[in-house]
Amino acid sequence: MHNTKYFEPNRRATWLELFFDLIFVVAIGDVTHILSHTHDGHLDPLQFWQYVLIFIPLWWIWASHTMYANRFDADDRKHRVATLFIMFLLIIISGLIDQRFLASFDVIIVCYAGSKYIVAMMYFVSKYRHKESEALTTAVGWVIVAGTTIGLASILFPAPQRYVVFYLGILFDLIVFIFFLPRRLQGIPAHTEHLIERVGLLTLIMLGESVISLSTGLANISWTVERLVTAATGFVTISSIWWVYFDSFHLLTKQKLATGHSVLYSHFFVFIGLSILASLIRHAILDDIVVSDFRVLSVIGAVCFFIGKQYGYFMERPALRRQLVVNTLIVFVLIGFALLLPRTGYILFGITAAVICYAFLSLRYLNVPPQRHDRPRHSAITGD
Template sequence: MKPLKYHEKNRHATWLELFFDLIFVVAIGKVTHTLGHVQQGHFEQEQLWTFFLLFVPLWWVWSSHTIYSNRFDTDSNPHRLATLFIMLLLIVLSARIGEGLEENYPLVMTCYFGIRAIISLMYISPISRLDSRNEFSSRLGVALLISAVVSLSSIFYDPPLRYFVAYIGIFLDILFPVFSWGKIKPLPTHTEHLIERLGLLTLILLGESVISLSGGLSSIQWDHYNVMAAITGFIMICSIWWIYFDSFYLLSKNDSNMSGHALIYSHLFLFMGLALLANLIRHAILNDIAILDFQIMSFIGMTLFFLGKQYGYFIAVPKIRKYIVQNTLIVLALAGLVILLPRVDYILCGLTATMICYVFLNFRYR
C-alpha cells in the first residue's frame, strides 16, 4: 500500500487533482450559465434559486474531495479510479442541470448521492487509517453516507419540500467533517497543499471569466460602449487576480492560525462572488440587463467576493486585521456609491476602480 502523500516534502497538487479541477469547473460553468440570460432585462426568481441551490452542493463536492485528498491521498490506483468515477458522475450531473432542473431532479440527486457515497467509502477504506490518529475516519465515512441518503430521499417529495430535505442532508454533510468522534483528533490539514488547490481552482475560474467575456464580444456588433465594457471587465478580472494572490503567501506562514475547514468554507462565498461578477461583465457587454438588477447583483457579487477573500486573512494574520476591516469597509462603501451611476457600463468601470483602489490600499500590508 502506498504511503500518504501528506508526509511528502514539498508536496504539490497531483496531475489527477488538476484534471479533477477542470471537470469541476465545467459543472460550475453550467450552473453559472443559469444566470447568463435575462427576461426583458430581469433575472427571474427561478434562475436565482436554481443558481444558489445548485452552486452549494457542487462546491461541496469539490471541497469534500479536496479535504479527503489533502489528508489521505496516496495516488494509488483505487484512489485514481474512485476520483475518475466521481468525475464521470460530475459530467453526467452537469449535463442535466440548468433550466430543466425539476424534470431532471431524480437523476441529478442520484449522481450527487453516487459522488457522496464514493467519498464516504474512501473514508471507510483502509487507506484513510494509515495514520494512527485517524481512526475517526470510518465513523465519519458512515456519517457522510447517512447524510447522502437523506439528500437522496428528497426525490420522493414534491417541491419545495424536496429542496428542504435535500439541504438537510447537505448541511449535515458539510458540518460532519468539522467534528471528531472520541478522543483521537484528526490528521491536521496540510496547509500548503490546501492553499495551492484553492489558488489553482480560483485561477481556473478566472480563466472561465475571460472565456465568458470573450463569448459576450463574439456575438454582438461592436461599439465604443461594449468595447469599453469588455476592456473594463478584463481589467476587473486582472484586479481580482491581483487582490487574491498578492498576499497569498501570508496564509501559509508557519505562525498562521488558519483552519483548513474555515478556509474551504469561506471560499464558497468567494467562488459565488466570482461567478456573479463574471456574469455581470458579460451582461454589461451585451447591454441586455436592467440597471436595477445589475446594481443589486453587482453589490452582492462584490460583497461575497471580499467577505470570502478577507476571512482567511482575518483569521490567519491577526496583526493586519485592522487594515483588513478598514480596506473592506472602504471598498464596499465605494461600491455602494458607484452602483448609483446611470449606466451599467459606467457601474462596471466604477466597480473596477474600487478594486484598483483596494490594490493600492493593500500596499500597507507590506
C-alpha cells in the same frame, strides 16, 4: 500514513487534482449560464435561487473530495478510479443544469449521492491502510454516509419538500464538520501548502471562466467603441481581482492551519463571487439587463468575493483583523457609490476602480511575517 502524499517533500497538487478542478469549473460554468438568461432585461429571482441551489451540492462534492485528498491522497489506482468516477457524475449533473434542472432533479440527487458515497468509501479504505488515522476516517466516513443518506431520501418526497430534505442532508454534513469534528481533524492537521494551492488553482481557473465570459460577450455582436471599452474594463476587473486575491496569498501559504475550514469553506463565497463576476461582465458588454438587476448582482458578487477572501486571513492572522475590516469597508463604500451610476458599463468601471483601490490599501500588510504555532506534521500524527 507515510505512503500518502501528505509527507511528500514540496508537495504539489497532482495532475488528477488539476483534472478534477477543471471538470468542476466546467460544471460551474454551466451553472453560471443560468444567470445569462434575461426576460425583457430582467433576471427572474427564481433563476438566481436555482443558480445557488445547484451551486451548493457541486461545491460540497469538490470540498469533500479536497478535504480527503489533502490528508489521505495516495495517488494510487483506487484513488484515481474513484476520483474519475466522481468526475463522470459531475459531468452528468452538468448536463442536467439549466432547462432540465427541475425535471431531472432526481437524477441530480442520485449523482450527488453517488459522489458522496464514493468519498465516504475512500475514507473507509484509508482506515484499513493507515491504522493511526482509524478514528478520524471512521468518524468522517460515517458522517458523510449519514448526511448523504438524508439527502438521497429526498427523492421519496414531492416538491417542494424534496428540496428541503436534500439540503438538510448537506446542512447536516456542514454542522457536524464545523462543530463536532474539529478535534479529530486537528489530530491530522490540514496540509497547508497543498490546501492553499488547491483553492488558489481553482480560483485561477474560475478567473479563466470570466475571460471566456468576456470573449463570449464580444462574439456575434457588432463591435462598437462603447462595447470595446466595456470589454477592456472587464479584463481590467478580472486582472485586478487576480492581483487582490494572489498578492497577499503568501500570508496564508506559510501559515500552519489546523482543520483548514477557515480557508476551504470561505472559498464557497469566493467562487460564488467570481461566478457572478463572469455573468456581470457578459451582461455589461451586451447591455441586456436592466440597471437595477445589475446592481443587485453586483452587490451579491462583491460581498461574496470580499467576505470569502477576507475570512481566511481574519481567522488565521489576528494581527491583520483591524486592517482587513477597514479596507473591506472602504471598498464596499466605493462600490456603493459606483452603484449610483446610470449604466451597467459605468457601474462595472466603478467596481473595477474600487478593486484597484483595495490593491493599494492592502500594501500595508503584505510584508507581515508569517506565524507558526502548530507542531510538525509527523509529531501531530504520531503523538511524539
